[in-house]
Amino acid sequence: MTGEEIVTRYQTRSGIEVFKLPVWAFADHVTNCYLVLDDAVTLIDCSSAIGDANGSLERCFANARSEFGLTVDLKDVDRLIITHGHIDHFGGANHVLEQSGATIAIHELDVSTLQNFEERRVIAAKDLQVFLKRTGLSAERVASMLEMNRWSKGVFQSVKVDIVLREGPMADSPFTIHHAPGHCPGQVCLQLDDILFTADHVLDKITPHQSPEFISRNMGLGHYFDALKKIRVVEGVRLGLGGHLRDIPDVAKRIDETLAFHELRLEKTRAICQEPKTLAEISRALFGKRESYHVLLAILEAGAHVEYLYERGLLQVVNHEAIEDAVNPVLQYQVL
Ligand SMILES: [Zn+2]
Ligand SMILES: [Zn+2]
Incomplete structure (x- = not known):
């Protein structure tokens, strides 16, 4: 069509x-x-x-x-x-x-x-990989999302x-x-x-x-x-x-x-984080079960809202002591 x-x-x-x-x-x-x-x-x-x-x-x-x-x-x-x-x-x-x-x-x-289309595509994918590893998605999910994200390879000169x-x-x-x-x-x-x-x-x-x-x-x-x-x-x-x-x-x-739409979504995010939650769990609670590329879009959208709240002191990472020596660990967020 x-x-x-x-x-x-x-x-x-x-x-x-x-x-x-x-x-x-x-x-x-x-x-x-x-x-x-x-x-x-x-x-x-x-x-x-x-x-x-x-x-x-x-x-x-x-x-x-x-x-x-x-x-x-x-x-x-x-x-x-x-x-x-x-x-x-x-x-x-x-x-x-x-x-x-x-x-x-x-x-x-x-x-x-x-x-520098190819360079930007690869570097953005590396930054995405670091982000996804912190969300609590399984290693297989992360790998399949990074694979999906490769679709634009070679599309543009x-x-x-x-x-x-x-x-x-x-x-x-x-x-x-x-x-x-x-x-x-x-x-x-x-x-x-x-x-x-x-x-x-x-x-x-x-x-x-x-x-x-x-x-x-x-x-x-x-x-x-x-x-x-x-x-x-x-x-x-x-x-x-x-x-x-x-x-x-x-x-x-x-x-x-x-x-107003985003204010409401920020409120919902805070409500979800009454208990410690990973970003994968927050995304699932906000958007329900998604398939294929929509899982990636959902976790990025959730990530933007969590980041906004975290930067303003409205969410806290609660497992910081447990993860101190880990490389790129899964973070858990909770309202203060
Ligand atoms: Zn557009
Ligand atoms: Zn656009």
């Missing part, structure tokens, strides 16, 4: 045209890419390159031409802006650059993901980044960059007049996946909450356009809902 690939047109306050291209990324997962016709032809994100994702991107361009009379094609893209270093947003960059010769831009904290994004106005463009770390270190929201491209920072209906900062700096709930509060007060936003799912008519309201 490749989704419906129905393109939607928007116009910013000053008349810049924007087209939403809902591009298939993997099974049951569509990434919204955006074509922006300012002085240049800008493409925001390019989906995963997995399966038929590149074909889906091409069909979305074709649909924009037939539906709205556009004359631009993938080969006309001047600038590819990647909102953050997750494969469902940047994987298609090899194809886009090959077709168009576009320049490519990403936030400075995600530059290495594009430029590293590219040289032309434009490094930093907070503030983006040079030679109508965009303003708002750095919003948490879901990903280099996550940005892009403001264009009264439209805010929220990428995976704020989404309709779902809350973006969280991982502990233990695995990767500038991730974690503390950064995420700060960045939500920062984006909440960005002025002049009429409409939010997310990296997945539907438009966000009221970004501030959606941010309040997202914050």
